[in-house]
Amino acid sequence: MSLGVRSAGAGQRAAAAAAAVQLLVVLSVLPGVVEVQVTGVLDDCLCDVTSIDNFNTYKIFPKIKKLQERDYFRYYKVNLKRPCPFWAEDGHCSIKDCHVETCPESKIPVGIKAGSSNKYLKMANDTREFEDCEQANKLGAVNSTLSNQSKEAFIDWARYDDSQDHFCELDDERSPAAQYVDLLLNPERYTGYKGASAWRVWNSIYEENCFKPRSVYRPLNPLAPSRGKDDGESFYTWLEGLCLEKRVFYKLISGLHASINIHLCANYLLEETWGKPSWGHNIKEFKCRFDPVETKGEGPRRLKNLYFLYLIELRALSKVAPYFERSIVDLYTGNIEEDADTKALLLSIFQDTKSFPMHFDEKSMFAGDKKGAKSLKEEFRLHFRNISRIMDCVGCDKCRLWGKLQTQGLGAALKILFSEKEIQKLPENSPSKGFQLTRQEIVALLNAFGRLSTSIRELQNFKVLLQQSR
Numbered sequence: 001m002s003l004g005v006r007s008a009g010a011g012q013r014a015a016a017a018a019a020a021v022q023l024l025v026v027l028s029v030l031p032g033v034v035e036v037q038v039t040g041v042l043d044d045c046l047c048d049v050t051s052i053d054n055f056n057t058y059k060i061f062p063k064i065k066k067l068q069e070r071d072y073f074r075y076y077k078v079n080l081k082r083p084c085p086f087w088a089e090d091g092h093c094s095i096k097d098c099h100v101e102t103c104p105e106s107k108i109p110v111g112i113k114a115g116s117s118n119k120y121l122k123m124a125n126d127t128r129e130f131e132d133c134e135q136a137n138k139l140g141a142v143n144s145t146l147s148n149q150s151k152e153a154f155i156d157w158a159r160y161d162d163s164q165d166h167f168c169e170l171d172d173e174r175s176p177a178a179q180y181v182d183l184l185l186n187p188e189r190y191t192g193y194k195g196a197s198a199w200r201v202w203n204s205i206y207e208e209n210c211f212k213p214r215s216v217y218r219p220l221n222p223l224a225p226s227r228g229k230d231d232g233e234s235f236y237t238w239l240e241g242l243c244l245e246k247r248v249f250y251k252l253i254s255g256l257h258a259s260i261n262i263h264l265c266a267n268y269l270l271e272e273t274w275g276k277p278s279w280g281h282n283i284k285e286f287k288c289r290f291d292p293v294e295t296k297g298e299g300p301r302r303l304k305n306l307y308f309l310y311l312i313e314l315r316a317l318s319k320v321a322p323y324f325e326r327s328i329v330d331l332y333t334g335n336i337e338e339d340a341d342t343k344a345l346l347l348s349i350f351q352d353t354k355s356f357p358m359h360f361d362e363k364s365m366f367a368g369d370k371k372g373a374k375s376l377k378e379e380f381r382l383h384f385r386n387i388s389r390i391m392d393c394v395g396c397d398k399c400r401l402w403g404k405l406q407t408q409g410l411g412a413a414l415k416i417l418f419s420e421k422e423i424q425k426l427p428e429n430s431p432s433k434g435f436q437l438t439r440q441e442i443v444a445l446l447n448a449f450g451r452l453s454t455s456i457r458e459l460q461n462f463k464v465l466l467q468q469s470r
Contacts, residue, residue, distance in 0.1 A: 111334035168411030189267030255309030409448020
């Protein structure tokens with residue numbers, strides 16, 4: 001018998017062996033399955049997962065992690081006391097890990113707490129009022145002795161900030177309820193916040209804001225009625241029938257949800273002995289949320305949406321680079337040497353983002369007839385803005401903090417992607433009236449992308465841990 005011919009029995013045995021191997025891969029813990037399923041080219045773009053993994057690991061992650069430790073980016077002003085605008089609140093989480101530790105006044109760099117949300121511009125920084133900030137009674141107190149030139153500039157910026165181009169509803173930084181939070185002292189991690197209150201938030205986001213009719217049910221939604229043998233195929237059939245813009249919207253929300261879940265699994269309270277908590281990777285929790293068998297194939301889809309979201313925010317950073325490359329932009333904290341280093345590091349990250357060869361093409365969106373495209377873009381913006389408001393309904397303060405920051409960061413990214421003409425027309429040495437970012441948006445944008453970068457890095461860590469646990 002020649003080497004190229006097999007007997008029927010041998011062929012059957014080989015097929016059976018192959019099937020057995022495939023079954024073992026599926027039934028084993030996650031790593032083999034994840035590597036098989038979360039690979040290849042992503043839907044609605046021309047980028048592959050492996051390229052993103054390598055780019056993030058070797059270029060982005062080390063730098064963005066370092067940037068997040070800089071004073072300008074570690075302090076975030078947020079109002080965690082805004083009431084939920086959609087339903088009566090269930091009451092705040094009483095678990096101690098839900099608590100957010102706000103910053104005492106003495107810890108905030110003088111340049112940050114000077115009062116204006118646009119204090120990263122040299123025009124705003126060249127004032128003497130910063131010396132009086134240590135005596136301010138409240139963080140973020142507005143200094144009323146600014147020059148007329150600065151006042152006029154601030155009025156222009158505020159007018160633009162209040163325009164209809166925002167994809168998020170930003171907190172009023174002048175509110176007495178808005179406080180500075182040190183993000184490094186309040187890491188995103190598992191707090192124990194779950195159950196009906198948490199499900200209500202996510203259900204409202206998906207069911208009421210993702211362009212989905214109520215007759216179509218999301219896979220694994222515990223609030224949906226039983227659908228028998230339908231494991232979500234009807235949902236994805238519906239999703240694929242949507243226009244690109246609405247598919248993108250769903251993937252952004254799903255990707256954000258996946259990213260948050262990875263953070264919780266990677267920074268999980270494993271045990272607490274004598275009041276000393278031990279945080280680390282929870283493999284069981286990760287499998288529960290992403291294993292293709294336990295999630296009936298939904299886990300790998302969620303992870304692909306994470307990569308898609310990463311691409312969107314990566315593209316936004318590459319597009320906004322000219323805004324920060326101008327000499328007028330100075331990320332001001334009051335420490336001149338550190339501020340220069342921070343800007344140099346930020347520009348280095350922007351250069352890396354521009355070097356990525358497989359960016360998402362945002363021009364493929366809202367590309368129909370002008371009237372229809374404008375209407376769809378406004379609908380897209382309002383839906384996302386609504387989601388940013390839902391973050392005020394989160395019952396856990398720490399979850400609310402990171403939920404608000406990451407939705408605001410994504411909102412800033414969307415604002416950038418659809419402001420290309422305004423960014424191209426930026427003046428070199430004066431503030432722009434056509435496009436402006438507040439400090440709040442800048443901090444949210446870079447920290448939100450840092451969270452995505454961390455998620456993708458943690459995904460690699462979980463693969464290694466799961467392989468070791470086999």
